[in-house]
Amino acid sequence: MSGLFLFLTALIVSCSIQVSSAATLDKLKEDWKLYMEECERNNSLYPPSTGPVCNRTFDKYACWPDGLPNTTVSVACPWYLPWHYKVQNGMVYQECDANGLWVTAKNTSECDSDDSRKYYFEHIRIMYTVGYSLSLVALVLALGILIFFRKLHCMRNNIHMNLFASFILRALSILIKDALLEANHTLQDFSRDQVQAFPSASSPVELLDNNVTSISCRMAVVMMQYSIMANSYWLLVEGIYLHNLLVITVFTERNYFKIYLYIGWGTPLIFLMPWVFVKHISEDHECWEQNINMNYWWIIRAPILLAVVINFLIFIHIIKILVSKLRAHQMRYTDYKVRLAKSTLTLIPLLGIHQVVFIFVTDEYTSATISLRHTKLFVDLFFSSFQGLLVAILYCFVNNEVKVSKALQF
Structure with a gap:
């Protein structure tokens, strides 16, 4: 839970700098919890995959489906982000290695609150x-x-x-x-x-x-x-x-x-x-x-x-x-x-x-x-x-x- 607290704290600090001071930690935690429950509910709709796959999971940031080995999996930016309206067309990317394990580092650059990227995609x-x-x-x-x-x-x-x-x-x-x-x-x-x-x-x-x-x-x-x-x-x-x-x-x-x-x-x-x-x-x-x-x-x-x-x-x-x-x-x-x-x-x-x-x-x-x-x-x-x-x-x-x-x- 300490890791979760640090993650949410970092998000609310980033939010206060880049978006607005109106997004409180309580609101962010509530949205994050709803997103997690939605992820778990959707992932439970289908039976577990057989064979070597990167298992569907919620990694405290995004909801991931099953991934095939040696592929790049992409999902939409999480909707609980306070600046989601800016990055709703963006994607998060993560590698699934040959052994069916998620690579620790993921690419979240398209989901960052970056006005220049927002204007780029709008243009x-x-x-x-x-x-x-x-x-x-x-x-x-x-x-x-x-x-x-x-x-x-x-x-x-x-x-x-x-x-x-x-x-x-x-x-x-x-x-x-x-x-x-x-x-x-x-x-x-x-x-x-x-x-x-x-x-x-x-x-x-x-x-x-x-x-x-x-x-x-x-x-x-x-x-x-x-x-x-x-x-x-x-x-x-x-x-x-x-x-x-x-x-x-x-x-x-x-x-x-x-x-x-x-x-x-x-x-x-x-x-x-x-x-x-x-x-x-x-x-x-x-x-x-x-x-x-x-x-x-x-x-x-x-x-x-x-x-x-x-x-x-x-x-x-x-x-x-x-x-x-x-x-x-x-x-x-x-x-x-x-x-x-x-x-x-x-x-x-x-x-x-x-x-x-x-x-x-x-x-x-x-x-x-x-x-x-x-x-x-x-x-x-x-x-x-x-x-x-x-x-x-x-x-x-x-x-x-x-x-x-x-x-x-x-």
């Missing part, structure tokens, strides 16, 4: 919200133009339309997911305050509201994962189509379109369904946005990485073909460089080549290096959120074929 969210919102508007307009002008209906533009639709679905699902996550956290905070003030006041209606919110939140997360995979595979379809145009001498487009549809919209379902099953069985917590067991996350991550790698190899091959074709035209060196640079820069957003930058920098690797994790987060979210806007501009709004069709129509 990141504002940035990608603006990016996805602009992309959504541009893509809806671009998709409408391609659908409206019948002269634009061909295999290439049909693939573009499906790609635009996948970008629209991705932007919508991410914006809806963020809104539902915020609503879910607000509801949890409100319910927790009610429980603390009136421990026996929970009604069936309130419980039903909580369940409905959690289900809708999980559905949004599932839809987001599907749309991200579908978007990755439609980018892959764009790469396969361009490669076939350049390489295959006799290319019958109609024979391939159904295959493209299966790849773009069907392949994600093959991986999404087992991920949903695993999350429901083993990690049925809150909105499913947390990846406690990183091995389960590979069900989603592996097919996306595979699509990115294949598209990058296709991109390199297409660039080699373009170089050989440009050289064969015997044009001036300056014209050659300009056309090659223009073609390369145009292909990068269409094929999602920017994703290669941090492809091998996994979440497990960045968990120990905060600066690298923040850099990866910014680069990924910036390019992913504005990619749809760039694709809509390049392949619709400034496309000469679209301009000619609009001029002829009017």
Whole structure:
């Protein structure tokens, strides 16, 4: 108990310096006790795991589920922290060693009351919200133009339309997911305050509201994962189509379109369904946005990485073909460089080549290096959120074929 007293005393001192002098030691102890009881109750819902695992536990700071050997386990910042509203999107990380024992040191940096980190994540969210919102508007307009002008209906533009639709679905699902996550956290905070003030006041209606919110939140997360995979595979379809145009001498487009549809919209379902099953069985917590067991996350991550790698190899091959074709035209060196640079820069957003930058920098690797994790987060979210806007501009709004069709129509 002496260790617990020192821990709580340190927290209240930190709270008085960084947050507010209004958070008393009694209030902190009460919240900490409720968190501990909640942890023990949740951990008792499932039978003990068999085999070498790091056992579920409450280590006087955070509630840990079972962890597999040689993995990094992450959980949300404890809600009893007086500054939790500042770090509610942060995570605590702890290593489970090869022997199934928790490593003593854990990474709590994301849960510290650090205003600079708070502002950083707020700015990141504002940035990608603006990016996805602009992309959504541009893509809806671009998709409408391609659908409206019948002269634009061909295999290439049909693939573009499906790609635009996948970008629209991705932007919508991410914006809806963020809104539902915020609503879910607000509801949890409100319910927790009610429980603390009136421990026996929970009604069936309130419980039903909580369940409905959690289900809708999980559905949004599932839809987001599907749309991200579908978007990755439609980018892959764009790469396969361009490669076939350049390489295959006799290319019958109609024979391939159904295959493209299966790849773009069907392949994600093959991986999404087992991920949903695993999350429901083993990690049925809150909105499913947390990846406690990183091995389960590979069900989603592996097919996306595979699509990115294949598209990058296709991109390199297409660039080699373009170089050989440009050289064969015997044009001036300056014209050659300009056309090659223009073609390369145009292909990068269409094929999602920017994703290669941090492809091998996994979440497990960045968990120990905060600066690298923040850099990866910014680069990924910036390019992913504005990619749809760039694709809509390049392949619709400034496309000469679209301009000619609009001029002829009017």
